[in-house]
Amino acid sequence: xxxILISIEGPDGAxxxxxxxxxxxxxxxxGFSCILTREPGGTKISEKIRHLILDKENSKxxxxxxxxxxxxxxxxxxxxxxxxxxxxxxxxxxxxxxxxSAVYQGIARNLGVDTVYEVNxxxxxxxxxxxxxxxxxxxxxxxxxxxxxxxxxxxxxxTMDFHKKVCEGYRTxxxxxxxxxxxxxxxxxxxxxxxxIKKQLxxxxxxx
Numbered sequence: 001x002x003x004i005l006i007s008i009e010g011p012d013g014a015x016x017x018x019x020x021x022x023x024x025x026x027x028x029x030x031g032f033s034c035i036l037t038r039e040p041g042g043t044k045i046s047e048k049i050r051h052l053i054l055d056k057e058n059s060k061x062x063x064x065x066x067x068x069x070x071x072x073x074x075x076x077x078x079x080x081x082x083x084x085x086x087x088x089x090x091x092x093x094x095x096x097x098x099x100x101s102a103v104y105q106g107i108a109r110n111l112g113v114d115t116v117y118e119v120n121x122x123x124x125x126x127x128x129x130x131x132x133x134x135x136x137x138x139x140x141x142x143x144x145x146x147x148x149x150x151x152x153x154x155x156x157x158x159t160m161d162f163h164k165k166v167c168e169g170y171r172t173x174x175x176x177x178x179x180x181x182x183x184x185x186x187x188x189x190x191x192x193x194x195x196x197i198k199k200q201l202x203x204x205x206x207x208x
Contacts, residue, residue, distance in 0.1 A: 064111065
């Protein structure tokens with residue numbers, strides 16, 4: 001069986017990590033072989049690129065540079081992890097994928113969604129998610145949560161206006177791709193969000 005690629009998207013603080021862990025447990029209980037990965041990162045090379053992108057010292061990084069670095073990290077992840085896992089029939093849960101670049105660089109950095117997707121076609125080798133879960137959360141709440149959790153990185157330290165563009169950007173993408181991107185209110189309880197994700201995933205599995 002060809003594998004399944006699930007991406008989990010949303011603004012910072014939306015609760016992706018918690019839901020990814022619950023989803024992995026659920027899939028393994030259903031008998032699926034499941035792999036977790038993240039963007040940027042997921043391979044030795046990609047993690048080094050991640051450090052470059054998120055390092056607070058790199059405040060002068062240009063928008064195009066940022067887009068290309070994300071794309072490079074993604075290309076290595078697809079080459080080394082995602083494509084082989086799909087060919088082996090595994091389920092991959094990816095914490096962010098190409099839609100993140102469409103939102104953060106395409107919309108919030110004003111490079112254009114179509115431009116970002118075009119550049120990333122080379123990186124993803126035609127591999128799009130079978131399902132994208134968009135955890136929808138207002139920017140103010142997301143940053144409040146992040147500040148309570150950890151020290152903020154370069155992207156998280158962006159202006160509130162930037163984070164608001166990210167939130168609206170995800171909503172725009174969800175309207176543009178309603179068959180693939182499913183929006184769930186991230187203000188719901190952990191259990192309610194998990195149940196909503198399970199329903200969306202069951203639909204994908206049944207219709208393969």
